[in-house]
Amino acid sequence: MLAQAGRAHSTAERQGIDQGALAASGCVAPAQVAAGLFSVRLPVPFSPWHVNAWLVEDGAGWTIIDTGTGDAASKTLWEQVFADHLAGRPVTRVIVTHFHLDHVGLAGWLCARFGAPLWMARTEWLQARAALSEDAGLALTQQQRLHRMAGCSDGFLAYLAQTQAFYTSAVKPLPACFVRLRDGDDVVIGDTRWQVLAAAGHAPEQICLFDAGRNLLIAADHVLETISPYIGVVAAEPEGDPLGDYLAALDRFKALPPETLVLPSHGAPFHGLHERIDALLAGHARRLDQIIGICDQPRTAADIASRLFRRALEHRQMKFAVGETLAHLNLLIRQKRVVRNGLGEAAHLYAVV
Numbered sequence: 001m002l003a004q005a006g007r008a009h010s011t012a013e014r015q016g017i018d019q020g021a022l023a024a025s026g027c028v029a030p031a032q033v034a035a036g037l038f039s040v041r042l043p044v045p046f047s048p049w050h051v052n053a054w055l056v057e058d059g060a061g062w063t064i065i066d067t068g069t070g071d072a073a074s075k076t077l078w079e080q081v082f083a084d085h086l087a088g089r090p091v092t093r094v095i096v097t098h099f100h101l102d103h104v105g106l107a108g109w110l111c112a113r114f115g116a117p118l119w120m121a122r123t124e125w126l127q128a129r130a131a132l133s134e135d136a137g138l139a140l141t142q143q144q145r146l147h148r149m150a151g152c153s154d155g156f157l158a159y160l161a162q163t164q165a166f167y168t169s170a171v172k173p174l175p176a177c178f179v180r181l182r183d184g185d186d187v188v189i190g191d192t193r194w195q196v197l198a199a200a201g202h203a204p205e206q207i208c209l210f211d212a213g214r215n216l217l218i219a220a221d222h223v224l225e226t227i228s229p230y231i232g233v234v235a236a237e238p239e240g241d242p243l244g245d246y247l248a249a250l251d252r253f254k255a256l257p258p259e260t261l262v263l264p265s266h267g268a269p270f271h272g273l274h275e276r277i278d279a280l281l282a283g284h285a286r287r288l289d290q291i292i293g294i295c296d297q298p299r300t301a302a303d304i305a306s307r308l309f310r311r312a313l314e315h316r317q318m319k320f321a322v323g324e325t326l327a328h329l330n331l332l333i334r335q336k337r338v339v340r341n342g343l344g345e346a347a348h349l350y351a352v353v
Contacts, residue, residue, distance in 0.1 A: 029084075029085075030055050030081060030085050033054075033216075033263060033269060034214060034216060034261075036056060036057035036190055036191075036192070037054065037055075037056050037057075037216070038054070038055040038056075038085070039052050039053070039054060039055075039263070039269075040052070040053040040054070040055055040077075040078075040081055041053075042068035042069075042074050042077055042078075042102075043068075043073060043074070043077075044068070044069050044102045045069070045071075048227060048266045048267070050266065051066065051068055051069075051102040051103065051265055051266060052066070052263070052264065052265050052266065052267075053065060053066040053067055053068055054066065054218060054263065055081070055085070056189045056190065056192075057189075057190050058092055058093065058189050058190045059092075059190055060089060060092070061089050061090045061091060061092030061093075062086060062089055062090070062091050062092065063091070063092065063093045063094075063095060063189050064091055064093070064094050064095070064110060065095045065096075065097065065209070065218060066095075066096060066097055066102075066103045066104075066220070066265065067094065067096065067103065067104060067105055067106040067107045067109075067110055068102060068103075068105055068106055069101055069102050069105035069106070069170045069171075070101070070105035070106050070108075070109065070169075070170050070171050070172040071105070071170065074105070074106055075106065075109065078106065078110070090114050090116075091110060091113075091114040091116050092114070092116055093116055093117055093119060093189075094107050094110050094111050094116050094117070094118050094119065095119045095120070095181070095187075095209075096118065096119070096120045096124065097124075097206055097207050097208065097218075097220035097221075097265070098121075098124045098202070098203035098204075098205070098206035098207070098220060098221070099120075099124045099125070099127040099128035099131065099203060100203060100221070101166075101167055101170040101171050102170075102265075103220070103221075103265065104120075104124075104128050104171055104174070105170050105171045105172065106172060107172070107174060108171075108172040108173045108174045108175060109172045111174075111175050112175075117175070117178070117179050118174065118175045118177075118178045118179065119178065119179040119180075119181055119187070120178050120179075120180070120181060120207075121180070121181050121182070121198065121205040121206070121207050122180050122182075122205070123204045123205035124203060124204065124205050124206065124207070125174070125178045125180075127203070127204060128171065128174055129174060131167050131168075131171070132167070132168055132171060132173065132174070136165065139235070140160060140161055142235035142236060143160050143235045144157045144160055144161075145235070146233070146234075146235040146238055146326075147160065147302075147319075147322060148345070148347065149238075149342070149345070149347055149348050150300060150301035150302050150322050150325075150326060150347065150348070151300025151301060151302035151303055151347040151348070152302045152318070152322065153302075155315075156315055156318060156319075159315040160319075163316075163319075181196050181207050182196060182198070183196060183197060183198035183207075184196065187209065192211055192213065192214075193211070193212075193213070194209040194210060194211050194218075195209070195210045195211075195212065196208075196209060197209070197210055197252075197253070198249075199220070199222040199246075199249040199252075199253070200242070200245035200246065200248075200249055201222075201229070201231050201242050201243065201245040201246020201247070201249055201250075202220075202221045202222060202229045202230060202231060202242075202246065203221070206220050206221065206222060207220070208220050208222055208253075210256060210260075214261075215256075215257050215259055215260045215261060216260070216261050216263060217256060217260050217261065217262050217263060217273065218263045219262050219263060219264050219265070220264075220265050221264075221265050221266070222249065222250075222253070223250070223253065223262055223264065223273065223276055223277065223280070224264045224265070224266055224267055225262070225264060225267050225268070225270040225272075225276060226267055227266065227267070228280060228283060229246070230320060230323070230324065231243050231246045231324060231327050232320060232323025232324045232326065232327050233323050233326035233327050233330060234323070238326075239330065240327075240330065241327075241330050241331055241334060242327050243284065243327040243328055243330070243331045244330075244331050244334065246284075247281065247284060250277050250280055250281055251277075251281070253273070253277060254274055254277055256273060258273060258274045259271065260273045262276070284328075287308070287328055288328055288331070288332060288337075290308060291304060291308070291325070291328050291329065291332060291338070292332070292337060292338070292352055294307050294308070295338055295350050295351050295352045296351075296352065297351065298341065298349035298350065298351040299349065299350060299351070300347045300348065300349060300350070301322055301325050301326050301329060301348065301350065302318070302322055302325075302347075304325050304329070304350065305318065305321040305322050305324075305325040306321075308321070308325065309321055329350055332350075336353060337352065337353055338350050338351065338352060338353065339351055339352075339353055
């Protein structure tokens, strides 16, 4: 399920509206969500064009949860928030839910600016550090091989060479040490105890935070109301099963109270956690069945991806479509519903068992 922009964003795209200006509109003033908890909406240069960070009163200071991308516009917005809304109290801790650039991008800058510690899951911290220091040539080789084996065109493989520096350009260097967050931990912020819930799939060890006293869930990118989180195979782990991890994590979150208020990283807070989880599970089940139908004869992952989406996919969309398709195919292989065939460097072919 390739993540789709909301209706307003799709209209803006058709009309050629500057997406940066659209996202920045109304992104400055923090909005109170609950006592001592505020959302800060920051622009990002790709759909869905914004990310929600969270500003939480923490005794004599403030905790920031997620940070936006490491660019001048986001820095300027944060500086305005600091000047207008911190009431002279410092940021004393920075929590990052996962390593993706719109969540971790300014973590290093914020930590350095306030002398604050960084709190993250270990896998996410290591993943971010690895992405910042990876060999660009080797990473490109891995990306091109993954997509060549998926049956992508030579033109697409050439496109990949133009996108390799995106992470390092949008993420500031991280602190050399961090405080580890683990599934089941309790984190006390001000007078509130938040339970750490690990949610693999979208990222290896994405963390969410649940306040049982008020039934509040900071859900990161795990549960979104109007779009499906991206779940895709990555070049460093071509045999991975991120979709299996994601579905298992979704199922675990149904243990939370049905009246929970979900605070997502994209979009507005919403109720209906259980209904949304059911919809996400059903959507992936439909996609798995669709792929079974498409694999009535041997096909490449790129061919399958093209048949799953009705519109023509430009290169960036194709990258995500292939990653998601591979995630579904890897799960189907584990379920013994699909087999993969291929010799040497020839593109893999997938067919029903």
